[in-house]
Amino acid sequence: MSTTLTTPHAGTGVARFLDACHGRTPDATPIWFMRQAGRCLPDYRALRTRYDMLTLAKTPDLCAAVTLMPVREFDVDAAVIFADIMVPLEGMGVDLEIEPSIGPIIHNPIRSRADVERLRLIDPAEDVAFLLDAIRLVRRELEGHKAVIGFSGSPFTLACYMVEGGPSRDYGLAKSFMYREPQAWHALMDKLASVITCYLQAQITAGADVVQLFDSWVGALSPADYARYVQPHVRRIFDTLAGAGVPTIHFGTGAASLLELMAAAGGDVISVDWRVSLDDAWARIGADRGIQGNLDPTRLLAGWDVTLEGARDVLRRAGGRPGHIFNLGHGVLPATDPALLRRLVEYVRETSARGSAMEERL
Numbered sequence: 001m002s003t004t005l006t007t008p009h010a011g012t013g014v015a016r017f018l019d020a021c022h023g024r025t026p027d028a029t030p031i032w033f034m035r036q037a038g039r040c041l042p043d044y045r046a047l048r049t050r051y052d053m054l055t056l057a058k059t060p061d062l063c064a065a066v067t068l069m070p071v072r073e074f075d076v077d078a079a080v081i082f083a084d085i086m087v088p089l090e091g092m093g094v095d096l097e098i099e100p101s102i103g104p105i106i107h108n109p110i111r112s113r114a115d116v117e118r119l120r121l122i123d124p125a126e127d128v129a130f131l132l133d134a135i136r137l138v139r140r141e142l143e144g145h146k147a148v149i150g151f152s153g154s155p156f157t158l159a160c161y162m163v164e165g166g167p168s169r170d171y172g173l174a175k176s177f178m179y180r181e182p183q184a185w186h187a188l189m190d191k192l193a194s195v196i197t198c199y200l201q202a203q204i205t206a207g208a209d210v211v212q213l214f215d216s217w218v219g220a221l222s223p224a225d226y227a228r229y230v231q232p233h234v235r236r237i238f239d240t241l242a243g244a245g246v247p248t249i250h251f252g253t254g255a256a257s258l259l260e261l262m263a264a265a266g267g268d269v270i271s272v273d274w275r276v277s278l279d280d281a282w283a284r285i286g287a288d289r290g291i292q293g294n295l296d297p298t299r300l301l302a303g304w305d306v307t308l309e310g311a312r313d314v315l316r317r318a319g320g321r322p323g324h325i326f327n328l329g330h331g332v333l334p335a336t337d338p339a340l341l342r343r344l345v346e347y348v349r350e351t352s353a354r355g356s357a358m359e360e361r362l
């Protein structure tokens, strides 16, 4: 059962965030950044000289400290737990490491039906106890102030890494496995969907106010292939989580052609990137859903004026309608100046504050 039974106070980050997720009018548009914890923060870089990324994620007090860094630094409305989408896979029997600036590397990739069968289901209380402890620590710190976001990779994005053995441009190995061995593929998706569901449920029980499913590489699929090979498994995750009592966010990139199918698979909020206009995307997913996004993160590399122009356009397209969560279309890039993120949070909060003079001008 969820621990989010108290009604948050109006004007807090958590109230703002949950209002937007539930389609109520928040006092200002909530804002946070994917990949806010980490690479662009000097304090994070300093910690990384002593510990590798997975050690940070697996040590609850360090994980909590890194999770809280961007909340203090940027005053965002939500903390996203510092982990990686790879974290639940180790308990399934996946042998992995995270290579700095490259990404996850898997030493025993999945290439056959027998490989799929060897994968175990996880027991979150055993296999990811460190993560649940970190959520409890963060929750205690932020309770009543900021939202705590739990997350997981989606079956497709995780399967891409598991089959490829690492990052890939075209997902040739993963997609050819999908086409050539559809039964083994569905068995893999099914196992991942079960693991992801209980992993997210455990995060909710530990205190996550909202959970996000990252389908970062879903844009590699045609609509017909998504509907056939992926959507039923994602739908099962969201259908099961619907009873968990917390809102869900469904994120994809390069997924402009899949928006209706992703929305049909589930999620109270659909997170879109900059390749689609926010107002067009919202019309397509339906006004009954919330929307998250969708500033191009590379705008921040070009300075404040370019960032401001993009942020203004996102807010104008959202049009002050309830249900918008301001975010980048994808993660913060490591070269981003943290001062610009802070300024962006201030700008969005002031401009979107209900009744503000700036809101009138948008």
Ligand code: CP3
Residues within 6 Å of the ligand: 033, 034, 035, 036, 037, 038, 039, 048, 053, 080, 081, 082, 083, 084, 085, 086, 098, 099, 100, 101, 102, 103, 104, 151, 167, 214, 216, 330, 331
């Ligand atoms: O701040 C946060 O959002 C919380 C932590 C978080 C990390 N990874 C930490 C991390 C989250 C939510 C993720 C999700 C994740 N990881 C995704 C989905 C989101 C997305 O960006 O599409 C994906 C695809 C991964 C896989 C991954 N992990 C890659 C491709 C990389 C390396 C490239 C990179 O971005 O640096 C990682 C490593 C990783 N995960 C780092 C961090 C802070 C960098 C670790 C380091 O060297 O310090």
